[in-house]
Each structure stands twice: as structure tokens, then as C-alpha cells.
Amino acid sequence: MKYNTTVPIYLQIMDRIKKDIVTEVLPKGERISSVRVLAEQFEVNLNTMQRACSELEREGVIFTQRGVGSFVTNDEAVLNALKEKMSGSLVKTFVSEMKELGYSENEMYEILKKELKK
Amino acid sequence: MKYNTTVPIYLQIMDRIKKDIVTEVLPKGERISSVRVLAEQFEVNLNTMQRACSELEREGVIFTQRGVGSFVTNDEAVLNALKEKMSGSLVKTFVSEMKELGYSENEMYEILKKELKK
């Protein structure tokens, strides 16, 4: 995985895992790899991985059983809300930033259309 | 100005200034406020403001005359390229992230449409 240097790695890892959960690459209720394994996979220090996981737990996306492992939440409402929130954030950012650059709504459509044709 | 805690302040300031240049709030060739004044306006330390400005100069967006002040570049090609690059980056990010969340192209249109109706 490539890391953006301007944003903390643990946040980028959280985002990656959230995407995998939302797209059911990691289905609800499923066990996720141990922090040590994940740290190796993400090529990152154990503490950094631990931070990502504990934040994900704090957000309710995963839950943890000490000595056993971590699991994707079973709460479907949480997962639906997560997907909504992530896409909502993306489109809001896109629109507001484009407006700040002086683009009209029609231009936004056109630019999106053009990008998708690639 | 509100700052996002996850990305360096000097980068956020650079982005703000670039937007003002692209939208001609700061027209080409125009003098921009001194680093000291800007530091106060952006409620930031002089050194942080200086970093933002020197990076903007390195990118060719502004140019500086020691003892005199800093000015928006006169090079219209640079300004056009800047706007293109910024909007291109926005739409690319939007599309690729939405894909990673599992949305289809049609869904992207719909979500954008819905957001703009607000």
C-alpha cells in the first residue's frame, strides 16, 4: 500500500479497512487478521497498527476480544451509516471544492462525465 | 479560517491562496499582503506563513521581490494549468474513492445530482 505523506498513516489504514468492510471484502461479523499480521501486511509498526485498530473500535466499526481477536461489527445499521457517511463526505468535498474553484454545477457534471469516459 | 488537524497548516493555506488566485480574488500580477500581515490574517506563526509562501513560489504560483513583496504570477499558462490540475485532482479523487466504496458510475451521477439539489 502506498502512503500519502501528508496524512497520518494510521488514518490511511483505517480508511483502507473501512472500504474493505463497506464493500464486504471483510464481511460483517468476520474475524480480521491479528494486529501483528496486519502490521506486517500494511508494512507498518505494531503500535501504528494497534492505533488504527483501537480507533476503528472506538468508532464502532470493529469490536475486539482480548486474547481472541478483532471482528467486523455485526450491526448492519452501523455499516450502512458508514457507507453513507463516506460517500456523503466525498461528494460534499467534491462539490464544495469545485465551487471554491469557480466551477458551475453544469461544469461539474461535464467534468465528471469526461472523467468517467476515460 | 478553520484548519483540518490531519493535514499541515501550511498546505491548507497554500490551497486557500491558490483558490483565491484561480478565482481571481487575487488577480494575476497583483501584489499579495506581506508575510507578516498574512500570518496575522491566517492566525498563524510567521514561519508557517513563510513556508506556505516559499512553497507557492517554488511552484511558480507567486514570485517574490526581496524587500518589496510577493505577487501573483503573470504567466497565464501557469494559472490555467493550476486550475486544470486542481479540478482534475478533485474529480479523480472523487471517482476513484467512490469506486473503492463500490459505487457504479450511474450511482455517482445520482449522488452528485442529489447533492446539488440541496
Next chain:
DNA sequence: ACTAGTGTTATATGTATATAATACACTAAT
């Protein structure tokens, strides 16, 4: 009981960011 595999915590080190305070270097107007 033991052990291997979990999550969790702690200490030390290096780097980047941001602030604070101070000084230096140049330009234009007086």
C-alpha cells in the same frame, strides 16, 4: 499447568510540524 496466539501497554529515538523570539538583508521613500 503449559503454550501459542491474541490484544495491550510502555520506553526510547528520530522526524516533521508549528510556535516563539530574534536577528539579518534588501528596497523605497524621506
Next chain:
DNA sequence: ATTAGTGTATTATATACATATAACACTAGT
């Protein structure tokens, strides 16, 4: 020449992030 207003540079301090290394705490299977 002096001065006020520019950009520029230096040093010190604090904080967040990431790493390295080591240890602690819990669980399940043997």
C-alpha cells in the same frame, strides 16, 4: 543617511507521528 516595511534565516521549544524493542494480560487448545 535614516527609517519603515519588505522577505529571509536561525535557534529553541513543544507536540504529533512512526518506529524499534520489550514487556504485560488474556484466551483457547493441548
